[in-house]
Amino acid sequence: MTQYSYIDIPFNLRHTCWFCGEPSNHCVEFPKTASLFAKVGHAPIALPACKECASVKYAKDLTSIWAVRDQIKHALIDKYAKHLGIGENWTEQELIDSEFTGSTLGGFGRSAWKMYQIAKQRVEYQGWPLSLDNIAIEAYDETSGFEFEGTRYASIHSCIDYFTKAAGVDKELLSELVNIVSSERFSYALRIAKLNKNVSNTKRLAIVDEVLLQESEQQEILLEQANAMFNPNIEEVSVAGSTAPVFAIQWALANKVEDLAQLCALEDDYFDYFEHLGGPAAFMSYNGLQLYFEVRQNAEWVEQSDPNKQYWPS
Structure with a gap:
């Protein structure tokens, strides 16, 4: 039977889920199968986890605990997209001033921002540095996944899926815009998508064509600026x-x-x-x-x- 060793846990975090920061009463064992032990670079480990994080079904063939964390984070983001979406669609003051009434809407107005804060804290929680018997375990690969506004997603596609659910943007439009302007300008693509929710196919095509034209014109301007820097008298x-x-x-x-x-x-x-x-x-x-x-x-x-x-x- 495989022996999993608990990671080193700071005293003040001894009852804390390493994945989301909630109280822990379960654990996640990594790697899942004995055939992967030689590939992970450290002894099999057990990490304290809350019931929800421990129940996430992540891929069995993962050889990095950070990849496991990314998949668990993605599961939380996907599950609580509506809660996280509160912060995408409202500010705290707007909820206070909303004057929601009735048993349902009144309760939403009072609790919505707290729901958003709890969900956001969980998906942004970083855990503590990993070590086993005071020997550090591999550092996180910052090149993996996609990070936007402090939250790391499993991929750019996961990020698009999240905003489709949380902010109600048109997935096809946002995907097209990201393809045009690149993931480095995701905030720009998202801003356009938020202004054009529930678009028709005709409207979507018109927006994409307009952005393509703008990007083309911008490239021409940059090229002209670059050419202005160059000496026109040069010979080959x-x-x-x-x-x-x-x-x-x-x-x-x-x-x-x-x-x-x-x-x-x-x-x-x-x-x-x-x-x-x-x-x-x-x-x-x-x-x-x-x-x-x-x-x-x-x-x-x-x-x-x-x-x-x-x-x-x-």
Whole structure:
């Protein structure tokens, strides 16, 4: 029979659920199966949990306790989406001023904000650092999941599902908007979705088209601003059968790249900036720029053959 060891528990948290902060009277044992013991990097552990968190059915093949926590958090977010949604649709003062009356609405007005606060505290609870016999257990992978306004979701799709339930936004619209503006601008996409709940298909398409147009226009503005930084007098340079195009040399000058070492250090930035060219074209331009910097190490070549010598720092 597998022996699970309890994690180290601070004295003041000895009756606290590690997952949500509620009083604990159960435990979660990890990993679930003996076949995973060698993959988790530590001895089998037991974590104090409340009845609700302990009852969540998480995937059996998980090899990280943090992945388990994310799935349990997602289950709580999904279950209490309506409670959490109170904070999405009301402020505390609005509930106080709402003048709800009657046995049902009156009770909602009095208890709603407290329900929201309890649910929010549970999903945002971080637990204490994990250790076993004073030996630290793996740190949390911050790159996993998706975090928005202090709450970590299992994925961007889980976050969209949550706001669909909690705030009543149109799931298809929010998903389309996130695809357009990226998850980094989720708050912007959500703001538009909240202003356009219960939209028709025609209205949804119109909103998506409008946002696409706005994003396209914004990209054009940024491109114009970037071009304004570039020297229009630059000439392309051919070296050993490869060409350093004008735009690549302009980019190097604008980013104060003066030699091959600096160019190599900014390689990722270069390919990110010229991602729109596609892989082969971006690589060919970068290769030409590399050869240009290599030959520029020859002072005689620079003096006799570099058409852009006056634009480089001396």
